[in-house]
Amino acid sequence: FIKYTHALGQNWGRAQRRAVSQWYTKQNPSELAMAVTKYQNREGYTHRDVLRLSHPSTKDPLICFLFDYITHGLQKAIEHLKSTNDNHNTENITDTYQQEVEQKQIILNNDNEEDDEINNKKLLTIEQLKEFLETVEKVKTSTDENELITAIRQHHLVREHLPTNMLNSKNIWAVLLENMPLTAMIRNLGKMSAIDLLREDSEAEKYVVQRLKNRAQLYRARIHPFNILVALETYKQGKGFKGKLQWQVNQQVKNTLEKAFYLSFKYVKPTNQRYLIGLDVSGSMSCGTINGSPSITPAVGSCAMCMVTVRTEPYAKVVAFSDRLIPVDFSKNSKLEDIMTETRRISFGPTDCALPMIWALERKGM
Structure with a gap:
């Protein structure tokens, strides 16, 4: 997101700072701890860079500790924690916040399996969070397979937490697979x-x-x-x-x-809208690959996305075009191989992308 907004020339105005800040402050500590330790550097940005640009603010002691960890490192964060002398109990979160965390936990458990690494380890106190971060820092340089396996099971660490030189271990991958x-x-x-x-x-x-x-x-x-x-x-x-x-x-x-x-x-999930899909069957569609998906040619990718719409939407019509337009009949039971075979049979020439729009306009209201 930040990379693209920067590419578009967007400055860090109030709206963007607020949006990015809330990504950090609206998550519960378990989610945030997993995110900042799993994805430490992406697209040339670190979390420290983003915090410096967005200036997030929160009263939650666990998230404050995480911010200190991100900006100063674990040792400094622990020292700052010890030297802090305020009236809040930093060892336990409030009953209200605990209820919010547990409510989010219920939603996550019922909603999306992809958050398993968050669900499996709830961090409700500073001590638990500190223990998790200490383990994350320790495994970065560990070469002890048994130590890593224990850490994975106790703290539900994922592949991104582990040192690269240990990712050829069959035993480590077997443990990672258990909750992957x-x-x-x-x-x-x-x-x-x-x-x-x-x-x-x-x-x-x-x-x-x-x-x-x-x-x-x-x-x-x-x-x-x-x-x-x-x-x-x-x-x-x-x-x-x-x-x-x-x-x-x-x-x-x-x-x-x-x-x-x-x-x-x-x-x-279907949108229940009416769709006309124009499927380009010109020769160039079989050349090269799709950006970000080097195993897929444009021809295969377009046919696959066509299948998604045909199989999920109640009102979907497909036409194939190159230098001319040909209506094709793909059913909800058509397989990818069937669609690819059908499109290859169509003779092709130069590509005229206006044909599907013209065809649709001529039949508007029919």
Whole structure:
């Protein structure tokens, strides 16, 4: 968000400072502690940079301690805490705030599985927060596998908390997998296969397959079908598009991931609007890849997004176009391979992007 607002030339006015400040101050300490330790640096910005620009203010002692940790480091934050002499009890949050935290916890538990790393560890006192941050700092330089496994289980640490040189350990990944959110699990299938964790008939393979088949988990995770398709196409390649990571494709995992792709369509909420989808079938759509999704060509990506609309919306019409326009009949049961085969059969020429709009205008009100 900050990167894009900067690219648009937007200055840090009052509205932006307030919006960014509230991202920090409106979260409960458990959420914020996980966020600032998991994502310490993104797009060239650290949390320290953002706090300096947004100037957030809060009376919550736990979030104040987190701000001190972000700006000065853990040791300084602990020293400042000891030297602080005020009338507030910094060891326990107020009953009102505890009720708010517990209410948020109930909402998170019922709403979204992707917050499992937050749900599993509630930080309600300064002492608990300090212990969590001390563990996070300690594991950054740890080379003791057993120590890391203990920390993961006790404090529900995630992959981003661990030192890179320890991420080739099968035992560590096995423990991470126990409470790994579904989106993270799908994103890391290649890595887990590369270290032979997902070998055939292994417990890890059975666990992954079971979760990918679980309709309730897919629903709670709210993973968009396109994201599953990207994971599927990447996993099928047996190698990453960046770096040297390679893996042996587990056929059971691959087949289940494909089934999860089609299952996930059921959980996209329809808008109940009328849609005309113009599907570009010109030759250029088969060239290159989609920005941010190097495993997907524009042709595959457009057909997949077309499927999302056709399968979820009650009023969706599809037309294919290049130098001419051809109505096509895709049903809610059409598979991606069927749509790709149909579009490849259409002869193409130069691309005229006006054709779908002209076609729609001619039939307006019909």
